[in-house]
Amino acid sequence: MATRQPGPGEFEIIRRFFAPLAADAPGAFGLTDDAAALEVPPGHSLVVTSDALVAGVHFLATDTAADVAAKALRVNLSDLASMGARPVAYTLALALTRETGVEWLEAFAASLAADQERFGIHLIGGDTVATPGPLTLCICAFGRVASGTELRRSGARPGDAVFVTGTIGDAALGLIALQKGLAGVDTADCEALVTRYRRPIPRTVCGPRLVGLAHAAIDVSDGLLADLGHICETSEVAAVIEADRVPLSAAAQAALAAGAGGWGDILSGGDDYELLFTAAADAEPDLTAISKALNVPITRIGRIVERTFADRPDRLVGVVDAAGRPLVLETSGYRHF
Amino acid sequence: MATRQPGPGEFEIIRRFFAPLAADAPGAFGLTDDAAALEVPPGHSLVVTSDALVAGVHFLATDTAADVAAKALRVNLSDLASMGARPVAYTLALALTRETGVEWLEAFAASLAADQERFGIHLIGGDTVATPGPLTLCICAFGRVASGTELRRSGARPGDAVFVTGTIGDAALGLIALQKGLAGVDTADCEALVTRYRRPIPRTVCGPRLVGLAHAAIDVSDGLLADLGHICETSEVAAVIEADRVPLSAAAQAALAAGAGGWGDILSGGDDYELLFTAAADAEPDLTAISKALNVPITRIGRIVERTFADRPDRLVGVVDAAGRPLVLETSGYRHF
Numbered sequence: 157m158a159t160r161q162p163g164p165g166e167f168e169i170i171r172r173f174f175a176p177l178a179a180d181a182p183g184a185f186g187l188t189d190d191a192a193a194l195e196v197p198p199g200h201s202l203v204v205t206s207d208a209l210v211a212g213v214h215f216l217a218t219d220t221a222a223d224v225a226a227k228a229l230r231v232n233l234s235d236l237a238s239m240g241a242r243p244v245a246y247t248l249a250l251a252l253t254r255e256t257g258v259e260w261l262e263a264f265a266a267s268l269a270a271d272q273e274r275f276g277i278h279l280i281g282g283d284t285v286a287t288p289g290p291l292t293l294c295i296c297a298f299g300r301v302a303s304g305t306e307l308r309r310s311g312a313r314p315g316d317a318v319f320v321t322g323t324i325g326d327a328a329l330g331l332i333a334l335q336k337g338l339a340g341v342d343t344a345d346c347e348a349l350v351t352r353y354r355r356p357i358p359r360t361v362c363g364p365r366l367v368g369l370a371h372a373a374i375d376v377s378d379g380l381l382a383d384l385g386h387i388c389e390t391s392e393v394a395a396v397i398e399a400d401r402v403p404l405s406a407a408a409q410a411a412l413a414a415g416a417g418g419w420g421d422i423l424s425g426g427d428d429y430e431l432l433f434t435a436a437a438d439a440e441p442d443l444t445a446i447s448k449a450l451n452v453p454i455t456r457i458g459r460i461v462e463r464t465f466a467d468r469p470d471r472l473v474g475v476v477d478a479a480g481r482p483l484v485l486e487t488s489g490y491r492h493f
Numbered sequence: 494m495a496t497r498q499p500g501p502g503e504f505e506i507i508r509r510f511f512a513p514l515a516a517d518a519p520g521a522f523g524l525t526d527d528a529a530a531l532e533v534p535p536g537h538s539l540v541v542t543s544d545a546l547v548a549g550v551h552f553l554a555t556d557t558a559a560d561v562a563a564k565a566l567r568v569n570l571s572d573l574a575s576m577g578a579r580p581v582a583y584t585l586a587l588a589l590t591r592e593t594g595v596e597w598l599e600a601f602a603a604s605l606a607a608d609q610e611r612f613g614i615h616l617i618g619g620d621t622v623a624t625p626g627p628l629t630l631c632i633c634a635f636g637r638v639a640s641g642t643e644l645r646r647s648g649a650r651p652g653d654a655v656f657v658t659g660t661i662g663d664a665a666l667g668l669i670a671l672q673k674g675l676a677g678v679d680t681a682d683c684e685a686l687v688t689r690y691r692r693p694i695p696r697t698v699c700g701p702r703l704v705g706l707a708h709a710a711i712d713v714s715d716g717l718l719a720d721l722g723h724i725c726e727t728s729e730v731a732a733v734i735e736a737d738r739v740p741l742s743a744a745a746q747a748a749l750a751a752g753a754g755g756w757g758d759i760l761s762g763g764d765d766y767e768l769l770f771t772a773a774a775d776a777e778p779d780l781t782a783i784s785k786a787l788n789v790p791i792t793r794i795g796r797i798v799e800r801t802f803a804d805r806p807d808r809l810v811g812v813v814d815a816a817g818r819p820l821v822l823e824t825s826g827y828r829h830f
Binding site: 183185188189190191192193194195196198201202203204205206207208209210212213214235236238239241245247248249250251280281282283285286287288289290292294296298299301303306308309310374375386390 | 520525527532533535538539541544546549550551572578582584585588620622623626627629636638643645646711723727
């Protein structure tokens with residue numbers, strides 16, 4: 157019943173483009189079996205995450221095959237990192253359209269190969285099917301962590317400090333740059349922001365280093381405020397962040413200065429794939445040491461507080477200015493009360 | 494950038510329909526975290542399989558939500574069974590269309606719940622997204638097997654007997670019944686065949702019992718001849734099957750007798766999800782005992798032979814009649830040389 161796209165069929169696609177990506181993974185059996193076998197060292201858990209991406213919904217039709225491959229793999233690696241897990245392997249299910257040609261598959265597989273090398277992960281299985289709809293991918297990624305030490309969203313405690321890696325808001329501004337441009341921002345800055353949107357860098361090394369230090373962790377995919385809200389909801393706490401402490405790239409600062417993007421874009425925009433976590437306030441020296449060792453910025457941006465009776469579920473995260481005065485987020489920025 | 498279908502949003506869908514499916518899985522964290530944690534007992538491997546299904550390609554637009562759920566999960570369970578692995582858990586990535594309503598989701602989740610109970614498996618994670626294209630699902634299923642004992646396609650040896658569970662051809666005939674009808678076949682037989690197509694029964698208990706007995710195994714998804722061809726290709730052998738020994742259901746026999754389906758449909762049609770495996774000829778008494786204990790028919794249908802120089806890759810599986818005379822498969826049946 158399955159219809160096939162013209163050009164190479166399913167088995168040929170697997171043999172030619174995907175089997176080489178599984179060549180170094182012992183349990184992948186060269187992708188010639190019904191399933192793969194994954195060894196988990198004693199005392200470790202396997203961390204499993206799955207993300208689906210649809211063309212036109214989760215990536216732009218103008219994104220290259222290399223961008224799509226990188227984004228699909230990296231958003232999953234970011235989920236592993238936010239659990240404190242080291243990447244091990246992944247499966248790829250790919251629904252190809254009739255228009256997907258050999259060049260696209262070649263560039264897609266080459267991009268995966270480069271990321272496998274970079275992040276230390278191998279393809280171990282998957283599925284290739286045809287779809288009359290938009291190209292759709294589903295990656296399931298596996299990582300490992302010492303049993304019981306995985307980072308959760310639920311461990312934040314009042315008194316914790318809130319930290320974030322890297323810089324925030326770049327991906328949201330990059331998407332604006334692609335969709336309607338950033339007036340008054342120079343080309344190099346625009347390109348830097350677009351690259352952050354198209355090629356997030358999952359914190360695969362930093363995440364596992366936070367095990368034992370972080371009380372709760374998540375990756376910034378829905379937006380800083382929304383994701384901190386997820387931690388607060390699951391941990392039954394609330395949070396306050398200081399807008400002035402939120403780390404911005406030079407390009408994001410330029411966009412803000414030009415009025416081409418606002419604080420609303422930065423704090424509510426998604427797709428940064430930085431780690432957002434809470435830890436005891438006295439963990440800061442340890443975190444500074446990790447930051448220096450890995451050359452990954454880690455910035456304290458706020459604190460976890462008790463949830464009060466008055467906190468509405470959608471108001472668990474407050475934002476204040478440097479003087480501690482509450483800011484109210486509007487569509488395109490903040491205003492004081 | 495993600496667009497949402499009308500009705501419940503992603504978080505609400507997860508909370509309402511999918512979190513209950515994960516309630517009994519300790520590492521699923523109620524689907525409130527970025528990933529799940531899976532424990533693997535010492536000395537065991539995790540077997541991982543992934544299948545994607547697209548509406549209109551892998552299932553019919555007229556299939557119910559309950560049928561779609563059952564088929565998506567069961568084809569993955571069948572892959573685990575063919576590796577000799579016991580089902581443990583699965584993830585579900587679901588790309589929903591704007592038309593997917595609450596009733597569909599309710600029936601879909603209820604069907605998964607029933608199958609979880611039946612096959613002893615739990616949802617541990619996944620993703621829910623919107624698609625402008627056809628409804629698309631990707632399930633990644635996990636099973637466990639004692640390390641190094643997983644059944645592979647590559648272990649068939651000349652002299653092995655070839656066995657198959659259950660009956661063959663029912664699903665292909667069921668699909669014909671749905672698409673153009675089976676003239677001269679009564680309603681009850683047609684319904685039995687359609688049920689085999691819509692609700693395959695993965696051999697999840699039988700598969701693990703074959704560990705230590707089967708030399709090579711696969712599930713019948715592409716068709717008996719194609720799947721035995723996969724074993725031959727990977728094992729570098731050839732095979733001969735006796736058409737008269739291939740086990741047929743009463744309904745399939747009725748369809749053959751009425752001329753509504755041919756041997757070509759039976760031997761080349763897919764979707765039966767029976768186990769096809771090779772074992773030493775003297776393993777037959779052990780297999781008979783398993784068959785009786787589990788009430789699962791196991792039938793010897795042929796043998797593995799040396800591959801000769803003349804064997805073309807697409808001619809690794811020969812079919813003979815009861816007298817040993819070669820049959821040549823045509824579109825709708827067999828003819829003698």
